[in-house]
Amino acid sequence: MTAVSVPIEHVLILACVLFAIGLTGVLVRRNVIFLLMSLEIMMNACGLAFIAGGARWAEADGQIMYMLVLSLAAAEVAVGLGLVLQLQRRFDHLDIDAASELAG
Amino acid sequence: MTSMDILAIAPHLTLTVSILIVMLVVGFWRNHRLTMVLTVLGFVATFIALFPALDASPRAVTPLIQLDSFAAFFNAMFLIIAAVTALISHRYLEGRAGQLEEYYILLAIATLGAMTLASAQHFAAFLLGLEIMSISLYTLIAYPEEGHPPLEAALKYLVLSGVGSTTLLLGMGLIYNATGSLAFAEIFQSNVVGQQSDAWFVAGQALLIVGVAFKLSLIPFHMWTPDVYQGAPAPVTGYLATVSKASVFAILLRFAVQTETLNQDVIFTLVAATAVLSMVFGNVLALLQDSVKRILAYSSIAHMGYLLIGLLAVSALDDSAMALETCLVFLAGYLAMTVTAFAVVTQISSATSDRDTEQVADFAGLFWRRPVLAAGMTIALLSLAGIPLTAGFIAKFYLFAAGVEGALWSLIWAMIIGSAIAIYYYLKIVFAMTSRESEHEYPPVSMLGAATTVVLGVTIIFLGTYPTPLIDAVQRIVEGFG
Numbered sequence: 001m002t003a004v005s006v007p008i009e010h011v012l013i014l015a016c017v018l019f020a021i022g023l024t025g026v027l028v029r030r031n032v033i034f035l036l037m038s039l040e041i042m043m044n045a046c047g048l049a050f051i052a053g054g055a056r057w058a059e060a061d062g063q064i065m066y067m068l069v070l071s072l073a074a075a076e077v078a079v080g081l082g083l084v085l086q087l088q089r090r091f092d093h094l095d096i097d098a099a100s101e102l103a104g
Numbered sequence: 105m106t107s108m109d110i111l112a113i114a115p116h117l118t119l120t121v122s123i124l125i126v127m128l129v130v131g132f133w134r135n136h137r138l139t140m141v142l143t144v145l146g147f148v149a150t151f152i153a154l155f156p157a158l159d160a161s162p163r164a165v166t167p168l169i170q171l172d173s174f175a176a177f178f179n180a181m182f183l184i185i186a187a188v189t190a191l192i193s194h195r196y197l198e199g200r201a202g203q204l205e206e207y208y209i210l211l212a213i214a215t216l217g218a219m220t221l222a223s224a225q226h227f228a229a230f231l232l233g234l235e236i237m238s239i240s241l242y243t244l245i246a247y248p249e250e251g252h253p254p255l256e257a258a259l260k261y262l263v264l265s266g267v268g269s270t271t272l273l274l275g276m277g278l279i280y281n282a283t284g285s286l287a288f289a290e291i292f293q294s295n296v297v298g299q300q301s302d303a304w305f306v307a308g309q310a311l312l313i314v315g316v317a318f319k320l321s322l323i324p325f326h327m328w329t330p331d332v333y334q335g336a337p338a339p340v341t342g343y344l345a346t347v348s349k350a351s352v353f354a355i356l357l358r359f360a361v362q363t364e365t366l367n368q369d370v371i372f373t374l375v376a377a378t379a380v381l382s383m384v385f386g387n388v389l390a391l392l393q394d395s396v397k398r399i400l401a402y403s404s405i406a407h408m409g410y411l412l413i414g415l416l417a418v419s420a421l422d423d424s425a426m427a428l429e430t431c432l433v434f435l436a437g438y439l440a441m442t443v444t445a446f447a448v449v450t451q452i453s454s455a456t457s458d459r460d461t462e463q464v465a466d467f468a469g470l471f472w473r474r475p476v477l478a479a480g481m482t483i484a485l486l487s488l489a490g491i492p493l494t495a496g497f498i499a500k501f502y503l504f505a506a507g508v509e510g511a512l513w514s515l516i517w518a519m520i521i522g523s524a525i526a527i528y529y530y531l532k533i534v535f536a537m538t539s540r541e542s543e544h545e546y547p548p549v550s551m552l553g554a555a556t557t558v559v560l561g562v563t564i565i566f567l568g569t570y571p572t573p574l575i576d577a578v579q580r581i582v583e584g585f586g
Binding site: 032 | 235
């Protein structure tokens, strides 16, 4: 059986594209849930970069970092959803701009 | 793990155990004062544990963390600030509806994260320390349930700090792909062995610097800072401006020294550009503000810009010891004066009101009604402005010397122009405090808070008039670092 190997650059480009998609989401979306989802995409892009590295160097380090990224994403979303609940309870909507009182 | 390893890591272990103890006590018996006292005792015990740990250092415990006098210096400062924050928070939170005890647990956990960052020499420890601190901070910012600004500030911080963290992570991922290593020292080896031309490697380092710039709120990555500083409860803002900034800077310094990333022109230019922008625009934007917290936010942006001169000098100077000494002296001064300013804001505010006492107009007459606090604030502001005989003067003097030595002329000019602009808005607050008429209601004075302010004010003056002990200590630390 011959293994078809994907060039490492392609994986990294995919990670960067995913990251850019997530970043665009954070910049244009105004609903807090979508902001959190976009952040999640960005984190998974980072995870992909680490996994690609782990495969390239045939080490476990990349996978371990991916686990750390996963737990980080979970912790961040847990706090984020807690804040979302507060926002919903107080304003009855999830629009981050409408919740804006502090002068920018 | 040998007994020497355990001795070296004793401060981290002590703080972890004290967090567990506080958590258990809170689980069985909720008492605000007791929780505060236990937390402060935990910080004190951790501080004491730093001394035996120093005897066992420098020592790498697991490949992840390096315990040396550099880390101990930062840890000592973090613990002092955390203890001050806990002491002044007691009166601030008192009277707030809901449960207050978790605040102190979160504060201790955030400090544990900061201590991990100061000793990290591996990307995994970097990530863990940073996120232990950041996630505790999100909750701390949103802690007061009443009032709307904290919730908004916490959401903004969550999203933008998340963007910063992911940028940093992508940078780490790209560096790992290029070098096959997550430890700083090994990245350095590949940095030398002809990898510089690898575009992915350089991009990774640039992304890492951008992520750190988010955390240090350097212009143009500063959008969140004024809003978060204004919305967060005053003691948390103080903590955010000091411990969270200094810990990220500590790891940036260690990373820059161990990997020599600044020797690459692209990275050097990137850092220099953000430094100049932060120094000039940080000060200009501060002129437009009416809120003391926002003024201090922009002033912290500008100060982080000044601090980058020290970082750039690490690569610009042949003798990096002087540059390192500059960074540490500047940070010590910056932490002392910033924490003092926020301690005063905390003491004239209360978590029970809608928002903190933070408008410049609210400070009118403070000199006549709260002379001790006003004196502390004046010392802090004069020090931030860099007036002689204060810690801020010594700090800026050091930076100036390092910048001249390294021939970083454009940065020096930005610092001079920035400092000149800054005097105006610091003095604006001082003049407001001396005015005769005052309408704002201040909460009652707490002896604990007043005593803390006096000690902090005296420290600033002491560092400014007799800096020799600090300089000696820093020189010893720098000798053993690298």
